[in-house]
Amino acid sequence: MSLLTITNLSLSIAGMPILRDVSLTLAPGEVVAVTGESGSGKSMTALAVMQLLPGQSKATGKITLDGHDMLALDEPALCTLRGDLAGMVFQEPMTALNPVQTIGAQVAETVRLHRPDLDPSTQARAVLDRVGLQNIPLSRYPHELSGGQRQRVVIAIAIACGPKLLIADEPTTALDVTTQAQILTLLKRLAAEDGMGLLMITHDLAVVAEMADRIVVMRDGEVVEAGDTPALLAIPQHPYTRALLAASDHRVTLPTTAEQAPLLRVQNVVRDYKLPRTTLFVPAGTHRAVDTVSFDIKRGERVGLVGESGCGKSTLTRAILGLEPVQGGQITLDGMPVFNAGKPDLSVRRKMQVVFQDPYGSFNPRHRVDRLITEPFHLLEEPPKDRAARIADALTTVGLSPDDARKYPHQFSGGQRQRLAIARALIIRPELVIFDEAVSALDVSVRAQILDLIADLCHQYDLTYLFISHDLSVVRTITERVMVMRQGSIVEEGETETVFSQPRHPYTRQLIDAAPTLPKAV
Amino acid sequence: MLRYTLKRLLSLAISLAIASLLIFAVIEVAPGDPASFMLGINAQEDTLAALRAELGLDQPKWQRYLSWVGGMMQGDFGTSYQYRTEVTDMIADRLWVSLPLALYALTLSTLIAFPAGIFAASRRGKAGDVGVMGATQIGIAIPNFWFAMMLVLIFAINLRWFSAGGFAGWDKGFFAAMKSLTLPAIALALPQAAILARVMRSSLLDVLDEDFMRTARAKGLSRGAALRRHGLRNAMIPVLTILGLQFSFLLAGGIIIEQVFYLPGLGRLIFQSISARDLIVVESVTMLLVFAVILVNFLVDLAYAAVDPRLRART
């Protein structure tokens, strides 16, 4: 007897088909992972089980949860089941909690709703202890906790009444890799201790490879393949699953480069931020985001910079780009300082370009492609005469068509926009390109294509770049040398392969251990 | 929380200081000499000088500013040029009309707007929502003094339920006084209620889209319960801002409504003083109104902190 059975579930929202004939089962105590890229319908499947679909949704088929026909139940009946029989954990812990209520009250509310016989605050304390928040008082507000702690509170809310099913929708996507490992361990432990069924929704196969009993692969609202984890990972049946697995572990080959003179020199750089004043008459304190960092990047070198959020890598990026002053040390590009307090020094700036993370936020939505990608021409003494040819060339180089020049950015997919961003960065032939989490927001298959493109460009143009990322597997393949950053300092630096296979610093080791990996294909 | 309060108090003091300087400066550049205005064109030069000395008009500007501000801090607004009586007494009488009127209207506006806004938000897109929003759309467009005239026409002249104007006075009893403030309060309140209801609705709809509302639903709260327990308090922050602003609108709007109903409030006082060029009264009444608004904004800031724990922590 299975706990959850979904049979031929089809769903449309405002007439748009979202899911088609989705079927899956989950036995008590079983961990099932639903995976797929964006738009595959995996999150909607989870919301359909809870019957928390957005307005104008029409679902057909059958969802049976512990004997209840979820599509047939009325709203009051669903309310008694939600939080009691099934709990749910969401992706974004920063916004999933009510900011004006204490965490104790929010956990206790679940208890009060479904277990009137229990004392809500005693039970809330007990549940928070279980999720590893022994030292956090009930009277804390969400904003006083870290992202990982908040996610633990969300989990506590979901399991407070001992549900038979826990649905976790991308529960670790917004978290750092070490926190992710802890939350995954916690979920696994809770499911095992309570014999809870766990339905994990994730875009990252590696995250669930170790914990899921079975995996369901979805694409475009349909289930393409389902099976036991080891079998599915070892011998994937469907071509899409195979492509997905290959893309998650995509490798590129970079050309080798001869030793050359340093291009970028970062020497003893210190970057302090003023903290908001806490007392009226005491000078404001400072936060040292970058603490005495030094390194060189030689011409033709591809260097990675890894670290978790808040380690100072974004701050360092802005300092290298000359957007912000530094409080100590010096950054020079080709011997010239990158920051000039007055007008930006165009002769330095034009040697450097950047590709950002968010393919949706990195273009002015009101401008056309030709205007967007030629923005760096502003750095030149005079705009080039062969503007049209340069645009066509840049677009062809990144695998787009010269005809795309008159389109608006919203007419492109995320991956295509990232190609546009690369075209913009390369159009003035900079000597150094900075990739700031440039592939982090992309689906695995698109990410693999962009990595191929970068590798191609290395072969063609002998690119020099600094590749900043939190994703170790990407940095491992796309760089030759890597630096590990933690709390404003670089703790380890060396040949990428050496650092990954024989990490010297304990923090590097911790990062590598925490990063989820797929078992090697047979 | 204490630090937050102190910081707000400091900004309140600075606002008051700048406001008083501005008002003083505006009155200073006003053309016309109060002394010659009071004595008429045939006054002798030495009588004028004596009067100027008596009113303190012969002192340097900065000294007059300081004594004005210093006086106000002790509750002394100076002497009216026109009536030669204490401005403080004149204001005190009028305040007992204007302040109750503003509070009455604010209460009415809140009592109408909150349920209407919550109702509309909970019926988003349905007939009830469309109806309430259509009514508020018209409510916003109606000038309150015109609405007041219509109320007089219907309820005072035709139905004779209320008197067309004037104020019964508090000595005639609470209900008699409140009755004479009822039509003015309705005239003031309804257009403001229309605005407030719209803000309440849109603020609630914004909160309904938040992730934590989904968390609340996932723990088994019904739509209505989630709205009450998690939505309302979060939606209150923009609503509080509007409530604070509305108080200043009600005080100012009251000035005009007092004209329609012949109410002896601050508005009548300010207009009488303008036509008599009794500028010290104009100056003081304006300062008092500004003070009231700044004070209300200060209270709204404190209310923010009470509603939102993040504010308490940050500053």
Place this chain on the structure above:
Amino acid sequence: MNRTLILGGSLSALMVIAALMSFVWTPFDHGAMNIPEKLQIPNGTHWFGTDHFGRDMFSMIMVGARTSIAVACVAVGIGIGLGVPLGLWAAARQGGWVDEVIMRGNDLIFAFPSLVIAILITAVFGAGAVNAIIAIGIFNIPVFARVTRGGALPLWAREFILAARVSGKGAARISVEHILPNIANLLIVQATIQFSLGILAEAALSYVGLGAQPPTPSWGRMLADAQTLVSIAPHMALMPGFAIILTVLGLNLLGDGLRDALDPRLRVSRV
């Protein structure tokens, strides 16, 4: 199709047409007194009736639309002309002292009850349309500054602005090239709202005798004239009142319609 937009646009257009037409044609001379025909209720000759001097109300309302629209137009212009640059400047210097000074200045203006200050200005410097425009315009500045800054701040955090900075563009250039086009919708919608508030404020000021002075006709003063006569000639109050309500309603509907048509997620401050 967007019905709100059509209805609001038609009502607003009607008022603008009436105002423009009054320059070349009105049924009667709006200033011509005709005591024998005073206080007529609306009829075939005098469509909106006549006032206590026998003047044709319809003609007066047409000419009055001119005053209302002109005052509101210039007042909104003052608000946009000064408020938008200030808001852009404050956003570009977020957290710096420029931002602090501009925003504190805004708060200070907001702290003054607007009508009280309008009364103070017109009282001290004399009643008249120009002073009314200044008084109303001053209060439009912080509204536009705030809306502009509010719209610009999230944009400054976007990566396309960073990309422009990497391309060596300065704050002023970025504000004009990248920020302004992306908050234009917001400003258009806010302008229609401020326009309608300007019409209400002008009516209130001329009602208490501090707006446009005779012989310039204005809706507010027509209502002031009507006040003592409301029991015997209600149409004298009803007609100008309807003119104000329909104009303001039209502008508000136009604003809402534009917002829905341009961007459903647009945030506008309406106070």
